[in-house]
Structures are given as structure tokens and as C-alpha cells.
Amino acid sequence: MSRIDPPVGEDDLQAYFDGRLAADRRATVERYLNDHPTAADDLARDGAALAELRSRLAFKAAEPIPxxxxxxxxxxxxxxxxxxxxxxxxxxxxxxxxxxxxxxxxxxxxxxxQPEPVRVARMADDAIAAYRTFVVEVVHPVEVRADEQAHLVGWLSKRLRTPIDVPDLTSLGYRLMGGRLLPGHTGPAAMLMYDDDAGTRLTLYVKTDEIEETAFQFVEKDGVSAFLWRDRGLGYVVSAATPREALMPIARLVHDELERRPGAAPPNQL
Structure with a gap:
């Protein structure tokens, strides 16, 4: 039985515009655009607007990192x-x-x-500080962008000397923007950044050398909320400038995504 392609929707058009579609799906979208000139004209206008924006910001992108x-x-x-x-x-x-x-x-x-409360508080402070530093950046929010995810994962895993996973948060409307390497107290740390259609950004901070496992803990500092936990030698902090109740389902999804990786231990009680 031949496979029936699903209808082309806004997500497909946006992914096509961003160059994120697989070859077979891209061909389907291109056929759709040939049959729907209005949609094709809309994408062309978006492309022209993006090109103009890039041209205006080219001087900024050429500047050295602050x-x-x-x-x-x-x-x-x-x-x-x-x-x-x-x-x-x-x-x-x-x-x-x-x-x-x-x-x-x-x-x-x-x-x-280094009693446990001090280590946990330090991890939260470092994660929130990194969030505040990079979430406001327009040109350099990440070192490696999401379109190079394989390189990003390999690079961070090598530097942290442990496999680093990238949780899929698209079910909650968040897309991976990319990530970067950060200095830590006991070694390098990693930070992944996500955003949604409204421009809301959140970060996942990952560090090594966290021996003791802990359940979810919540902290709030100057308008930034963070959920943190430690599991199998790694510490995780999910941070965003959102209320606790809005961040909770995101943190749960991150936790569940990480637990699904091969060899994961049974999940903690959240």
C-alpha cells in the first residue's frame, strides 16, 4: 500500500522556510506551493523581509563577541x-x-x-546567572545553532566527558535554538537554549560531578524561576522568566525526555 502524505500545514511551511525539512517532505511542500501561488507569494515576501533584516544587521553580526x-x-x-x-x-x-x-x-x-545545600544553591546560582547573561542576546545567544545539532551534541559530550542529550520540547511549543559550553566550579558545564513562537526563551543547564541524587527543587530569584535536580552524576537546571506553574510542565517533560535515554535508571518521584 502506498504511503499517503499528510496535508501541508503551517508547521511544514515554516520548516520549509527555515530549511529544516527532509528531502521527501520538502518535495511535497514544493508541490503544494506550485498549486497554491498565494502561499508561495507569502513565503517569498517573508524571505525578502528576512534578507533585508539580515542585510541591516550584517554589521552587528560582523562585530566581535562582546x-x-x-x-x-x-x-x-x-x-x-x-x-x-x-x-x-x-x-x-x-x-x-x-x-x-x-x-x-x-x-x-x-x-x-561543600555540604549538599551549598552545592545545590551554587548550581542554581550558576544556571540562573548563565540564563540572565545569554537569554537577552540577539546575535550570539548560542555558540552552536540548532541546525548543527549533531555537532553540538558531540562537542558538548566530549567536553563534559559524558553523553549529553537534547530533550525534544516541541510538544510544548519550544524549539531548540542551540547551545554553548560554560565554565563551572568542578569542570565545564553545558547550556541548551529553547524558544517558542512568542519569543519566550528558556535554558537547560547541565553539569557533571553531582554524585548525590535529588528530586525536583524549585528556586526563584529576581523574576527567574528554576527547577533543578541531580541524577546519575549530572545536575540539571531548567530556567525561564515564567511563573512556577508555567515552568513545571516544561521541567517535567525535560526530566522525562532525559529518562528515556538508553540505560536510564527508573525516574525519580517528582
Whole structure:
């Protein structure tokens, strides 16, 4: 029995315009455009508008990456955050030393230089800081774009020394924009960025060396919501400038998509 192609819809036309269709589906869309000159004219006008926009922004794309977006600048900012945390810990320890049980408590702190709450809070802070830095970028929001997804996955997996998966969020209206490599406290981290038709962007932050597994945790900082969890040596943070109830289904889908990868352990209770 011959296969019947599904009707051509807006998603097909947008994917055709973006050059994201497979060869067989592209041929179907081209036949549709030949039979529907109005739709073809609309795409032609969109293409002309895009070409004009690219021409106007060409000078911007040719500019060097701003210094604040360079890895060295981000690393310097993270060092400043670490120093601020160390000063806070030192002040607390000094006050504890004045108490009758200061020595006993201080020894407990020294025995655990990176207690779990501190590690989790640090991961959330780093993820939200990365979100704030790159989500506002127009020309350089990502290092590798979604049309090079295979290269992006291979590159990030190699640098993090563990397989990195790209969750499919199209069922919730979010498309992969691309990703980038980030510096971390214990090694490199990865960030994937998505957006929807309304221009809302969200990020998935992934880092290694997270031994303890945790269930979902929610944090909110200056208007940015984030769900984070740790599983099989990796830490994940989903961040967006959306309310908690809007971000929850997205974080659940990311979690479920990652759990479906080969060799995944049974999912945590969310």
C-alpha cells in the first residue's frame, strides 16, 4: 500500500522556510506551493523581509563577541561569586568561634567543605546567572545553532566527558535554538537554549560531578524561576522568566525526555 502524505500545514511551511525539512517532505511542500501561488507569494515576501533584516544587521553580526560574553569574563565573574561566598562562610565561622560550642561546630563545617545545600544553591546560582547573561542576546545567544545539532551534541559530550542529550520540547511549543559550553566550579558545564513562537526563551543547564541524587527543587530569584535536580552524576537546571506553574510542565517533560535515554535508571518521584 502506498504511503499517503499528510496535508501541508503551517508547521511544514515554516520548516520549509527555515530549511529544516527532509528531502521527501520538502518535495511535497514544493508541490503544494506550485498549486497554491498565494502561499508561495507569502513565503517569498517573508524571505525578502528576512534578507533585508539580515542585510541591516550584517554589521552587528560582523562585530566581535562582546567581552562580557567571553569565557574568561564569565569565569572571572564566577570567581568573584566564590570569593563572596567564602567571605560569608568565614564570617559565620568567626561568630561561631566566640560561642561555647564554636569549636565543635566549626570542626563539623570543616569536615564538610561543600555540604549538599551549598552545592545545590551554587548550581542554581550558576544556571540562573548563565540564563540572565545569554537569554537577552540577539546575535550570539548560542555558540552552536540548532541546525548543527549533531555537532553540538558531540562537542558538548566530549567536553563534559559524558553523553549529553537534547530533550525534544516541541510538544510544548519550544524549539531548540542551540547551545554553548560554560565554565563551572568542578569542570565545564553545558547550556541548551529553547524558544517558542512568542519569543519566550528558556535554558537547560547541565553539569557533571553531582554524585548525590535529588528530586525536583524549585528556586526563584529576581523574576527567574528554576527547577533543578541531580541524577546519575549530572545536575540539571531548567530556567525561564515564567511563573512556577508555567515552568513545571516544561521541567517535567525535560526530566522525562532525559529518562528515556538508553540505560536510564527508573525516574525519580517528582
Amino acid at each position: 567581552a562580557r560574553l567571553r569565557v574568561s569574563s564569565i569565569r572571572a565573574g564566577l570567581r568573584g561569586q566564590r570569593l563572596a561566598r567564602l567571605r560569608s562562610v568565614a564570617a559565620v565561622c568567626a561568630w561561631l568561634a566566640l560561642g561555647g560550642i564554636g569549636g565543635w561546630l566549626a570542626s563539623g563545617l570543616l569536615a564538610s567543605p
